[in-house]
Amino acid sequence: MPNVYAAPGRVNLIGEHTDYSDGFVLPVAIPQVVEVSAVHRDDRAVRVSSAQRPDVVEVHDLVPGAVTGWAAYVVCVVWALREAGYDIGGFDLHVDGRVPQGAGLSSSAALECAAALAVTDLSGVDVSRPELAKIARRAENVFVGVPCGIMDQSISLLAREGHALLLDTRSLRYRHVPFDPDRAGLDLLVVDTDAPHRLVDGEYADRKDACDKAAALLGVPALRDVTHPPDRLPGDLNRRVRHVVTENRRVREVVRLLDAGDIRRIGPLLTASHESLRVDYEVTVPELDVAVDELLGAGALGARMTGGGFGGCVIALCAKDRTDNAVARVTKAFHSRGFRTPTAWTTRASEGARRIG
Ligand code: GAF
DSSP states (O other), rough: OOEEEEEEEEEEEEOOTTTTTTOOEEEEEEEEEEEEEEESSSSOOOEESSSSSOOOOOSSOTOOOOOTTTTTTHHHHHHHHHHOOOOOOOEEEEEEESSSSTTOHHHHHHHHHHHHHHHHHHHHHOOOOOHHHHHHIIIIIIIIIOOSSSSHHHHHOOOOOEEEEEETTTTTTTEEEEEEGGGTTTEEEEEEOOOOOOOSHHHHHHHHHHHHHHHHHHHHSSSSGOSSSSSOOOHHHHHHHHHHHHHHHHHHHHHHHHTOOOGGHHHHHHHHHHHHHTTSSSSOHHHHHHHHHHHHHHHEEEEESSSSSSEEEOOOOOEGGGGHHHHHHHHHHHHTOOOOOOOEEEEOOOOOOOEEO
């Protein structure tokens, strides 16, 4: 009998493009999960199949570069766990991915985390969830070659229902912050713009390089250590740093309001985050900006892009009686501009990775 594990995708409430500068993030897990069914093998090979793909990948010699494409996000964690000294045997892994792909909802980290939980649990090795998040991030950085931060793996493994996760990406200390829009008569709305990702990998790496360069010029270990936006850096760097500095402040302010039970007042901070990502960090596209404008025009308390940007999803905090109208407005505006048809749904803060069968 296969053993089945599930790990969720996420939306990030606030704290965008801060996790590779040692900053603060505040994501929530969504109900959509990636499921991985795992069966132990007698040898050390890893075989991966998927309900969504026709190809089956079997790897005997697990080294970076040996596998590319979707299967790399599964086998990478076996590689990284072995590298970290854990005794992980061979497995047949079957994936059923229900997190929308390419929408910025972190389907890749969900895949990594479901696989990581499966192979560690079934190998009887004891790895803490924060340690597993670090290993899964390293797997993606080194094996897959994507220079992501640690936010997505952390929320997938550490999420708690009805809560957001406040994570300090330097110390890796974290805390669950109550987040229940429903109780306040609000919806957390997700709008998938279906905008094609443009140059996402190159642009993401470019932003990370800019942050590293700015930190070096300012003489600090990471932009987390900058308290006031600078004005003496070359080119775009002042604006890039300003985003990170102001975004870290906004995360702390949102957490203060949520702790005080003042969820309605986080709206303007979400919107300010979007403005910062649009003007200073330049990771939005017209579809994201139009969606945010229309949602706000329909009375949303706040709205912003979520995830890496350059396409993907927008989130909004909306009074329940305004949600339908807000979605209709976005759809109409998209049609009149010739954008693709957006998809929208309400979501809730859900639980993290777990065994389900
Ligand atoms: C992507 C990355 F994977 C995260 O680490 C994070 O940097 C995010 O973009 C932007 O906040 O999801």
